[in-house]
Amino acid sequence: MMCAQARGVLRRLPTSTTAPYRLWSAASLRQDKNAKASHHGPHLAQKMNFSTSKQQSSGNLLAPPDSGKIKETKIIWHHPIASDNGTLSGEHTHTECSYSYSEKDMRDICVAHRDARCMSDKVALSLVRLLRWGTDFATGYRNPKKDERVAKRFLMDERKWLIRFIFLESVAGVPGMVGGMLRHLKSIRQMKRDHGWIESLIEEAYNERMHLLTFMKLAEPGPFMRLIILGAQGVFFNMFFLSYLISPRTCHRFVGYLEEEAVITYTHAIHDIEAGKLPLWNNLAAPDIAVKYWEMPERKRQMVDLLLYIRADEAKHREVNHTLGNLDQKKDPNPYTAEYHDPSQPHPIEAPDPKRPCGWERRDVV
Numbered sequence: 001m002m003c004a005q006a007r008g009v010l011r012r013l014p015t016s017t018t019a020p021y022r023l024w025s026a027a028s029l030r031q032d033k034n035a036k037a038s039h040h041g042p043h044l045a046q047k048m049n050f051s052t053s054k055q056q057s058s059g060n061l062l063a064p065p066d067s068g069k070i071k072e073t074k075i076i077w078h079h080p081i082a083s084d085n086g087t088l089s090g091e092h093t094h095t096e097c098s099y100s101y102s103e104k105d106m107r108d109i110c111v112a113h114r115d116a117r118c119m120s121d122k123v124a125l126s127l128v129r130l131l132r133w134g135t136d137f138a139t140g141y142r143n144p145k146k147d148e149r150v151a152k153r154f155l156m157d158e159r160k161w162l163i164r165f166i167f168l169e170s171v172a173g174v175p176g177m178v179g180g181m182l183r184h185l186k187s188i189r190q191m192k193r194d195h196g197w198i199e200s201l202i203e204e205a206y207n208e209r210m211h212l213l214t215f216m217k218l219a220e221p222g223p224f225m226r227l228i229i230l231g232a233q234g235v236f237f238n239m240f241f242l243s244y245l246i247s248p249r250t251c252h253r254f255v256g257y258l259e260e261e262a263v264i265t266y267t268h269a270i271h272d273i274e275a276g277k278l279p280l281w282n283n284l285a286a287p288d289i290a291v292k293y294w295e296m297p298e299r300k301r302q303m304v305d306l307l308l309y310i311r312a313d314e315a316k317h318r319e320v321n322h323t324l325g326n327l328d329q330k331k332d333p334n335p336y337t338a339e340y341h342d343p344s345q346p347h348p349i350e351a352p353d354p355k356r357p358c359g360w361e362r363r364d365v366v
């Protein structure tokens with residue numbers, strides 16, 4: 001459906017956009033025409049010149065507030081694991097922030113799957129597989145390994161990756177906010193402590209929104225994609241809200257499986273860049289919003305670095321949600337915000353933990 005309609009889903013950014021973001025500008029389209037024969041074939045420039053949308057709002061959506069007195073709003077929440085020393089030395093740093101992503105942290109991230117062990121897990125996994133099928137269909141994606149015959153038709157280019165990223169991130173920002181909101185209301189209603197879950201869940205939602213805002217700097221969705229996102233959010237928010245009231249444990253497992261898929265998606269995209277299949281991203285700089293949020297060091301600000309950071313975030317969400325899905329939802333504290341009696345014993349940390357891609361078992365953390 002949307003594969004065929006994908007020509008109209010993203011607007012190109014205005015030509016006044018600065019160099020790193022002119023991926024969809026008229027100038028770059030002309031360059032792409034020259035580059036097309038070398039890699040993507042004759043259809044790329046034609047496909048990228050897709051927008052018939054008015055451009056009055058393009059580029060202004062992420063601009064500073066439109067106010068005579070206010071210059072800018074501060075970023076209150078920083079990335080939980082942002083680097084603060086401007087290098088990727090392979091060492092964790094401890095100053096204002098707890099940890100940094102090291103190059104090794106990010107490269108050690110692997111695709112992983114937690115087996116479904118009970119009926120609730122199986123329900124969560126089936127729903128994610130259904131959602132994955134729908135998203136693949138909607139964004140014109142197919143794993144080439146599964147079907148080599150259609151590999152060419154479903155070859156991913158920069159534009160198709162961006163459509164997929166924007167759609168995925170617009171959905172991914174919902175669960176943390178719903179879970180955090182419901183636990184917040186429950187804490188108020190019952191006049192009881194929450195023991196650290198709300199902060200982690202809202203922080204996850206914020207982190208996902210930062211992923212979305214970052215991709216929005218590279219391409220702006222057109223009216224058709226906005227409609228799809230509106231519909232998806234309306235359905236998904238309400239379904240997740242009701243599901244979280246019934247079985248929060250299944251919901252966290254669902255998010256754990258969803259994040260497994262996110263890690264797979266970003267891993268494929270990173271491989272595509274490194275294999276030279278996405279030439280427009282070879283030297284594309286990460287947007288400023290991303291450089292600030294992840295505090296990306298100076299020599300690590302390319303598109304591939306950005307995807308490594310985002311994949312590390314998704315891997316952490318995978319671990320956190322699988323762990324939360326193992327806990328007693330009513331009694332257990334959040335192990336990721338906990339102080340332990342004996343910190344020398346292994347316990348959940350804020351940085352990605354390559355030894356626990358599928359989370360911690362309850363007996364090991366509470």
Ligand SMILES: [Fe+2]
Nearest residue numbers: 169172208211
């Ligand atoms: Fe994300």
Ligand SMILES: [Fe+2]
Nearest residue numbers: 172259314317
């Ligand atoms: Fe995520």
